[in-house]
Amino acid sequence: MIAKKALGLPLKGLRFAIKSGDTLIKTASTQITRFNENKTKSSLGEQPVAKRNYAHIDAPVAGSQEASIDMREFEFTKAPINWIPATILVATPIAAAIITPWYLFTHGVSAPVWGVFGAFMVWTGLSITAGYHRLLSHRAYKAHPIVKNFLLLGSTLAVQGSAFDWVSGHRSHHRHVDDRLDDPYSAKRGFWFSHIGWMLRNYPSGKFDYKNIPDLTKDRVLQIQHKYYGLWVVAMNVGMVAAIGWLLGDVWGTLIIAGLLRLVLTHHFTFFINSLCHMFGTRPYTDTNSARDNFFLAIFTWGEGYHNYHHFFQYDYRNGVKWWQYDPTKWLIAGLSKIGLTSELRTVDDTTIKHAEVQMQFKKAQQQIETATAGGIDIPHAMKNFQDRIKSEYDAFMQTVEEWQALKAKAIELKKTECADRLHEIDEKLKHDYAKIEQKILEHNSNLKTAFRSIGLSKKAA
Numbered sequence: 192m193i194a195k196k197a198l199g200l201p202l203k204g205l206r207f208a209i210k211s212g213d214t215l216i217k218t219a220s221t222q223i224t225r226f227n228e229n230k231t232k233s234s235l236g237e238q239p240v241a242k243r244n245y246a247h248i249d250a251p252v253a254g255s256q257e258a259s260i261d262m263r264e265f266e267f268t269k270a271p272i273n274w275i276p277a278t279i280l281v282a283t284p285i286a287a288a289i290i291t292p293w294y295l296f297t298h299g300v301s302a303p304v305w306g307v308f309g310a311f312m313v314w315t316g317l318s319i320t321a322g323y324h325r326l327l328s329h330r331a332y333k334a335h336p337i338v339k340n341f342l343l344l345g346s347t348l349a350v351q352g353s354a355f356d357w358v359s360g361h362r363s364h365h366r367h368v369d370d371r372l373d374d375p376y377s378a379k380r381g382f383w384f385s386h387i388g389w390m391l392r393n394y395p396s397g398k399f400d401y402k403n404i405p406d407l408t409k410d411r412v413l414q415i416q417h418k419y420y421g422l423w424v425v426a427m428n429v430g431m432v433a434a435i436g437w438l439l440g441d442v443w444g445t446l447i448i449a450g451l452l453r454l455v456l457t458h459h460f461t462f463f464i465n466s467l468c469h470m471f472g473t474r475p476y477t478d479t480n481s482a483r484d485n486f487f488l489a490i491f492t493w494g495e496g497y498h499n500y501h502h503f504f505q506y507d508y509r510n511g512v513k514w515w516q517y518d519p520t521k522w523l524i525a526g527l528s529k530i531g532l533t534s535e536l537r538t539v540d541d542t543t544i545k546h547a548e549v550q551m552q553f554k555k556a557q558q559q560i561e562t563a564t565a566g567g568i569d570i571p572h573a574m575k576n577f578q579d580r581i582k583s584e585y586d587a588f589m590q591t592v593e594e595w596q597a598l599k600a601k602a603i604e605l606k607k608t609e610c611a612d613r614l615h616e617i618d619e620k621l622k623h624d625y626a627k628i629e630q631k632i633l634e635h636n637s638n639l640k641t642a643f644r645s646i647g648l649s650k651k652a653a
């Protein structure tokens with residue numbers, strides 16, 4: 192994200208970025224009906240570009256495909272060092288680890304300095320999540336210029352690259368998630384690469400040409416931020432922090448605690464989203480990519496820990512979609528909408544979300560049965576019945592979903608009030624049906640665990 196050269200990359204995330212809410216819901220609905228379809232497809236129902244580009248090539252030239260992929264892999268091994276980001280990202284944690292304890296032990300800092308540290312942690316953290324991420328990358332809501340510029344200043348204080356670099360990279364990440372060659376912070380390359388390694392060298396996947404951010408490149412303020420980015424960073428992180436320190440009577444203490452220590456912590460908390468949030472946690476909405484939901488990571492990442500939901504429904508302004516999930520960024524955006532500073536908050540409707548969840552539960556039950564079968568174990572009679580029940584319920588579930596989708600499509604097309612009324616009625620009925628089905632599936636899962644335990648497969652399957 193930090194100062195990257197602009198080179199060509201076939202970024203096709205744009206058409207997703209500018210989709211309307213209706214289209215999104217339609218797309219999301221279509222995506223999650225694919226329970227029995229080819230498991231190699233991505234969550235957006237398309238092959239990653241790197242693979243799709245080769246799809247038309249006939250078998251006889253298959254060798255050249257491999258050669259091309261090998262060539263690109265080779266480029267990764269000899270990627271040159273990205274000196275400015277590498278220096279900042281290596282030097283700042285080392286400096287913070289040495290200087291902070293030394294200064295605290297020899298000088299100590301006052302409560303107001305810690306207050307500024309806390310305020311800056313909140314400001315920079317939320318600026319990245321609500322600003323760079325949900326506002327600029329996903330257009331999940333609209334913000335008043337006061338809010339937008341305040342978040343832009345906070346994001347600049349966070350030193351994570353200009354808005355152009357950050358957003359272009361992030362849209363590529365969503366577009367090519369988990370692709371070793373095209374996802375700039377692919378989790379498939381391991382913890383180190385996805386956390387920080389991807390910024391230390393000029394990897395081919397990290398070269399952006401801004402074709403996927405036409406909505407940002409024409410924004411005058413963002414153009415200025417990009418052009419004078421280095422100046423902005425120094426002015427804020429050194430000039431502003433030192434000035435506040437001078438007012439508090441402790442320039443060095445403020446620079447070390449509210450400047451250096453805060454910078455390093457904000458960096459790594461954000462980096463957790465690309466590394467740990469693709470490694471540890473649950474996958475309640477999709478298992479077609481590595482993104483996970485993780486409450487503990489949500490605490491450090493201002494609510495972005497619900498990353499599985501985010502990767503499936505990326506244009507929702509919420510990441511922790513349940514009312515009780517810890518997502519301060521969601522609360523901030525919703526709170527500001529009450530006083531007119533944010534508007535047009537985009538959400539995915541409850542039925543579509545529930546659909547995805549129920550779908551995953553069916554899938555998990557099916558996988559458990561497959562695990563037992565693959566183990567070469569004779570499935571007991573009770574379990575065969577159970578398998579049949581799962582199948583018939585799944586069929587009924589899919590029929591209900593199809594009816595709902597047909598009505599939804601009709602409503603979007605006709606936009607007639609009588610149709611909308613009828614749709615509302617069906618929506619209510621469906622919410623009830625979904626809850627019933629979900630309950631049934633939970634019961635089945637528990638029966639399944641008992642059955643597996645009885646045949647000695649508890650660890651593997653249950």
Ligand SMILES: [Zn+2]
Pocket residue numbers: 364464465469482498502
């Ligand atoms: Zn991700």
Ligand SMILES: [Zn+2]
Pocket residue numbers: 324328329361365501505
């Ligand atoms: Zn995102």
